[in-house]
Amino acid sequence: MKKNVMKVLAAVLVCAFLVGCGTANLEKIMNSAEGQKMIADQKDQIVNGSAFGGVYSDFDIETVENALTYKYYYSADFDADQIESIKAELPNSADWSTTIAGVKDEIENSSKIRPTSVTFAYYTADGEEIFTVTE
16 A cells, blocks of 8 residues: 555646756645645545545645655544554655655655655544654
């Protein structure tokens, strides 16, 4: 699943950054009309697309200058035991350092701007943080 997420995100970011080339930072690119359309399209693919099978109820990309945060909100209501299980599993579900380095490289290659940090954050449907990783 993580590989699918990265493929979709990388493709959308490449498009968004190519539209915004020459802009001073990633925040300006993502806040442009083209960037906002790309985020909306990405959200639609993640929330409604068949690749994720209704796993997520919401998705967002936030930028502050050159720091990116990808936010995923699970659609299922989890009980406390399930949340603890997910918290234990997510850190080991991917090689986060490699994933984040790949995202940074892809963005730098397409926009000529290297993100200062990339964060992946996962939340319950109610907005309770389950897992966050930043590099």
